[in-house]
Amino acid sequence: MSHVWQEREHQDLDDFLIPQVLVKSPVKQSVGGQHLSDAFSMWFRGFPNLDYKETALKVLKDRVSIEWQVKGDHLGRFLGVAATGKPVLYCGTTTLVMFDQRIHAYCADVQVSSVMEQISPDPYVAKKTVGDDMYLTVNKLLHLNLTQRQIDCLALLCLRCDSRVISSKLNIKYNTFRTHVERTLPLIGLSSSRDVFDWALSSNTLEILINIALEKICTKCD
Structure with missing residues (x-):
């Protein structure tokens, strides 16, 4: 400082x-x-x-x-x-x-x-969304082109939340969440969502994904 x-x-x-x-x-x-x-x-x-x-x-x-x-x-x-x-x-x-x-x-x-x-006399309106840089950085590190929703699903899986809790936080149906995960896992070389945390750790994306997940949870709670 x-x-x-x-x-x-x-x-x-x-x-x-x-x-x-x-x-x-x-x-x-x-x-x-x-x-x-x-x-x-x-x-x-x-x-x-x-x-x-x-x-x-x-x-x-x-x-x-x-x-x-x-x-x-x-x-x-x-x-x-x-x-x-x-x-x-x-x-x-x-x-x-x-x-x-x-x-x-x-x-x-x-x-x-x-x-x-x-x-300034004009009111300031703060932006409360996750920066696009987060998503861009994840794709850059992975050399992939995952959608924001796919990354959101991976991020919340890194928190090891229950799948139904995750679908609630993303405001999507449980089956929709499962579809996103099933389509995403092969793209990152996995067959089970249980391995997402270890994969994120080894791919140097864990901290970024957890940050995205926390922001999603906080935004939902607001």
């Missing part, structure tokens, strides 16, 4: 992240260190004099939770709003999932609507 927010070295993160780091921001969800760098660049472009201060830090097993507060001035374009020169003050929480001293997931919880209220 010091490297990024205080030293402004947000373009050089390879020493801190795994290549397929999961990035969850209030603006977009994606995969990869470059996407995280781009997210940082967006904030610095809009508020180049950001002053970042941490207010609390908690560590629980593989998770690091950091509460922070930021202030600065709106001196550049941010989410389509041209510079206004107005001061901003906002706070948030960043959660890092870490293994072997490298970040596997970076999740920033920021009330962007609060920031936008300080610089």
Whole structure:
């Protein structure tokens, strides 16, 4: 956090992240260190004099939770709003999932609507859908062209949920879910849905698929 927010070295993160780091921001969800760098660049472009201060830090097993507060001035374009020169003050929480001293997931919880209220009279509507980058990355890693629905089914299987629970979360009939799975398994070289978790782990798609699954469950619950 010091490297990024205080030293402004947000373009050089390879020493801190795994290549397929999961990035969850209030603006977009994606995969990869470059996407995280781009997210940082967006904030610095809009508020180049950001002053970042941490207010609390908690560590629980593989998770690091950091509460922070930021202030600065709106001196550049941010989410389509041209510079206004107005001061901003906002706070948030960043959660890092870490293994072997490298970040596997970076999740920033920021009330962007609060920031936008300080610089623009127009209401901000947050997007709550899973980023297309997630699906594109899965297909790129697998060298396949699976549909989003097929990937959704695989993702929820990785959580090892009951099949009927999965079909409920996807808002499709159980038989439709089974059809998707039966058509997808041969494409990834499997004959049983019980092997999906181990397959995802060996194909380096497990973290991405679990992230998609969690988003589907959260969206359904909302």
